[in-house]
Amino acid sequence: xxxxxxxxxxxxxxxxxxxxxxxxxxxxxxxxxxxxxxxxxxxxxxxxxxxxxxxxxxxxxxxxxxxxxxxxxxxxxxxxxxxxxxxxxxxxxxxxxxxxxxxxxxxxxxxxxxxxxxxxxxxxxxxxxxxxxxxxxxxxxxxxxxxxxxxxxxxxxxxxxxxxxxxxxxxxxxxxxxxxxxxxxxxxxxxxxxxxxxxxxxxxxxxxxxxxxxxxxxxxxxxxxxxxxxxxxxxxxxxxxxxxxxxxxxxxxxxxxxxxxxxxxxxxxxxxxxxxxxxxxxxxxxxxxxxxxxxxxxxxxxxxxxxxxxxxxxxxxxxxxxxxxxxxxxxxxxx
Amino acid sequence: xxxxxxxxxxxxxxxxxxxxxxxxxxxxxxxxxxxxxxxxxxxxxxxxxxxxxxxxxxxxxxxxxxxxxxxxxxxxxxxxxxxxxxxxxxxxxxxxxxxxxxxxxxxxxxxxxxxxxxxxxxxxxxxxxxxxxxxxxxxxxxxxxxxxxxxxxxxxxxxxxxxxxxxxxxxxxxxxxxxxxxxxxxxxxxxxxxxxxxxxxxxxxxxxxxxxxxxxxxxxxxxxxxxxxxxxxxxxxxxxxxxxxxxxxxxxxxxxxxxxxxxxxxxxxxxxxxxxxxxxxxxxxxxxxxxxxxxxxxxxxxxxxxxxxxxxxxxxxxxxxxxxxxxxxxxxxxx
Numbered sequence: 001x002x003x004x005x006x007x008x009x010x011x012x013x014x015x016x017x018x019x020x021x022x023x024x025x026x027x028x029x030x031x032x033x034x035x036x037x038x039x040x041x042x043x044x045x046x047x048x049x050x051x052x053x054x055x056x057x058x059x060x061x062x063x064x065x066x067x068x069x070x071x072x073x074x075x076x077x078x079x080x081x082x083x084x085x086x087x088x089x090x091x092x093x094x095x096x097x098x099x100x101x102x103x104x105x106x107x108x109x110x111x112x113x114x115x116x117x118x119x120x121x122x123x124x125x126x127x128x129x130x131x132x133x134x135x136x137x138x139x140x141x142x143x144x145x146x147x148x149x150x151x152x153x154x155x156x157x158x159x160x161x162x163x164x165x166x167x168x169x170x171x172x173x174x175x176x177x178x179x180x181x182x183x184x185x186x187x188x189x190x191x192x193x194x195x196x197x198x199x200x201x202x203x204x205x206x207x208x209x210x211x212x213x214x215x216x217x218x219x220x221x222x223x224x225x226x227x228x229x230x231x232x233x234x235x236x237x238x239x240x241x242x243x244x245x246x247x248x249x250x251x252x253x254x255x256x257x258x259x260x261x262x263x264x265x266x267x268x269x270x271x272x273x274x275x276x277x278x279x280x281x282x283x284x285x286x287x288x289x290x291x292x293x294x295x296x297x298x299x300x301x302x303x304x305x306x307x308x309x310x311x312x313x314x315x316x317x318x319x320x321x322x323x324x325x326x327x328x329x330x331x332x333x334x335x
Numbered sequence: 336x337x338x339x340x341x342x343x344x345x346x347x348x349x350x351x352x353x354x355x356x357x358x359x360x361x362x363x364x365x366x367x368x369x370x371x372x373x374x375x376x377x378x379x380x381x382x383x384x385x386x387x388x389x390x391x392x393x394x395x396x397x398x399x400x401x402x403x404x405x406x407x408x409x410x411x412x413x414x415x416x417x418x419x420x421x422x423x424x425x426x427x428x429x430x431x432x433x434x435x436x437x438x439x440x441x442x443x444x445x446x447x448x449x450x451x452x453x454x455x456x457x458x459x460x461x462x463x464x465x466x467x468x469x470x471x472x473x474x475x476x477x478x479x480x481x482x483x484x485x486x487x488x489x490x491x492x493x494x495x496x497x498x499x500x501x502x503x504x505x506x507x508x509x510x511x512x513x514x515x516x517x518x519x520x521x522x523x524x525x526x527x528x529x530x531x532x533x534x535x536x537x538x539x540x541x542x543x544x545x546x547x548x549x550x551x552x553x554x555x556x557x558x559x560x561x562x563x564x565x566x567x568x569x570x571x572x573x574x575x576x577x578x579x580x581x582x583x584x585x586x587x588x589x590x591x592x593x594x595x596x597x598x599x600x601x602x603x604x605x606x607x608x609x610x611x612x613x614x615x616x617x618x619x620x621x622x623x624x625x626x627x628x629x630x631x632x633x634x635x636x637x638x639x640x641x642x643x644x645x646x647x648x649x650x651x652x653x654x655x656x657x658x659x660x661x662x663x664x665x666x667x668x669x670x
Contacts, residue, residue, distance in 0.1 A: 059601045242600045257592030265608030266394045273600030
């Protein structure tokens with residue numbers, strides 16, 4: 001049995017390419033005392049990955065050159081050597097990385113129940129994207145019934161959950177997404193009040209149509225022009241949640257800052273950044289709530305799964321081209 | 336007796352010029368029933384004025400073409416006709432505009448005591464700039480003892496008071512100002528811990544020297560490059576107060592947004608805009624506190640007074656060239 005690992009070969013300038021990564025195979029050894037071996041089924045592909053391979057200070061240290069690429073995974077424990085917390089046959093999620101197996105004491109891993117939800121859902125609605133949406137829109141966005149909420153990246157893993165949670169809390173929800181298919185998905189399947197197709201519509205005109213009285217909360221996953229347009233629409237005391245900036249992550253020149261930021265002054269608005277890890281001690285609460293909403297059909301989730309660790313880079317690029325709907329996942333287990 | 340008024344002739348593109356304004360003279364009539372006549376001594380010149388002559392939505396309506404330019408003034412009541420709140424001989428402050436006399440029911444005006452402080456101080460430390468600093472740094476900046484506070488426009492009417500209040504509250508205070516004279520002023524006269532001369536020093540290097548562990552609060556009066564550099568220095572849970580953006584007010588192309596805004600995410604920081612008018616019901620508290628600090632020498636204030644309503648535009652331009660220290664004021668009373 002061999003483990004194929006995807007390691008960081010060099011830091012990309014702009015979009016990652018095949019040169020960015022080095023594939024390595026290793027034989028699977030026996031776990032050391034206290035360790036276990038996890039067979040990865042699925043690897044989570046997230047916009048944040050682009051940040052993790054950039055040099056310099058961020059909210060976590062960058063992935064080192066030569067190291068296995070950081071990623072959340074779901075998998076099954078196949079071997080255990082004197083580890084009291086996990087047993088063979090347990091399904092787990094945690095920071096296994098872009099590889100087919102991991103060797104770990106279990107730090108950062110937790111058990112998941114494949115009977116309650118498909119394994120892939122534990123990387124989406126019941127994983128970090130779901131937690132990001134849940135704590136971001138409730139704790140940072142501080143939504144209340146009647147608020148007008150705008151979310152960008154609205155068909156993505158985080159945005160789709162943000163919008164659905166806001167709907168459950170009595171908000172009017174408008175999503176910005178790229179392409180008719182995604183816009184149809186968020187309105188018809190997820191119940192958003194309206195969608196703006198930023199690739200084919202005039203953004204400002206769309207905002208004026210769907211948010212004629214402005215917005216109370218903007219949840220930003222994308223940065224760039226959408227962010228700037230949203231700032232023009234803020235109502236008094238609006239809240240802006242900075243969750244990500246996927247439009248800017250591969251920029252080769254300086255990032256575009258929000259030119260319209262003085263709207264914060266005019267409207268006495270607040271802009272706040274968030275990182276989901278800060279809510280780790282409350283993930284259980286968030287997962288229980290989202291799990292219950294999934295079970296009774298109050299929220300829906302969708303995973304877009306591609307097959308084969310050999311396709312890591314071209315699948316990853318779908319995050320930046322927008323060529324996927326919902327949570328992007330790579331299947332790495334071989335049938 | 337005649338009143339010379341400065342009216343808005345046209346909206347400038349870029350810096351205001353003499354073409355921006357139309358001077359008009361009128362004879363001084365008797366006040367109508369319920370009104371009074373105020374003889375203006377001093378007119379306040381503020382960066383916000385540039386915003387007030389721009390068309391479009393802001394926190395107050397723009398000055399209309401043909402109208403007297405909006406401005407705060409201090410002056411003396413010289414005639415009263417059946418007005419119960421004010422008497423001849425009262426000194427007052429309020430929105431009299433850029434002219435030598437105003438005719439008003441007194442709405443927006445309040446009495447001031449020239450025995451307690453020079454008249455000009457009521458346009459600075461005891462006026463809107465003082466209130467902006469007081470509520471901005473305490474309520475929006477939420478400073479606490481031990482915080483590292485960075486303030487831009489540090490030798491200006493607002494910035495100089497922000498820094499001194501933060502010092503009184505036990506913070507380490509670093510100011511950014513343009514030129515050696517201003518830097519010397521804020522450190523030697525006002526007691527700032529350090530100053531960075533953005534016109535003659537490398538800003539980032541200065542920040543690293545004087546704020547080696549980063550900053551907890553950034554109070555922004557200027558926007559642009561200083562704002563962007565400050566964002567790089569944020570500590571965890573930092574607060575950014577957006578008070579103004581004087582470097583951008585005369586921009587003829589799109590404003591420069593803060594490219595480094597994702598520092599808000601990395602550092603879970605908050606950026607909030609403020610407008611001093613929101614604190615109007617607490618001005619009395621702020622004025623009493625600043626008045627007491629002025630009286631016992633805990634804070635110092637400085638007004639830079641230029642003479643003659645004919646010099647309105649060239650004096651105003653000192654705000655944007657930086658060629659003044661402290662509160663910029665125009666004397667409009669003729670000796």
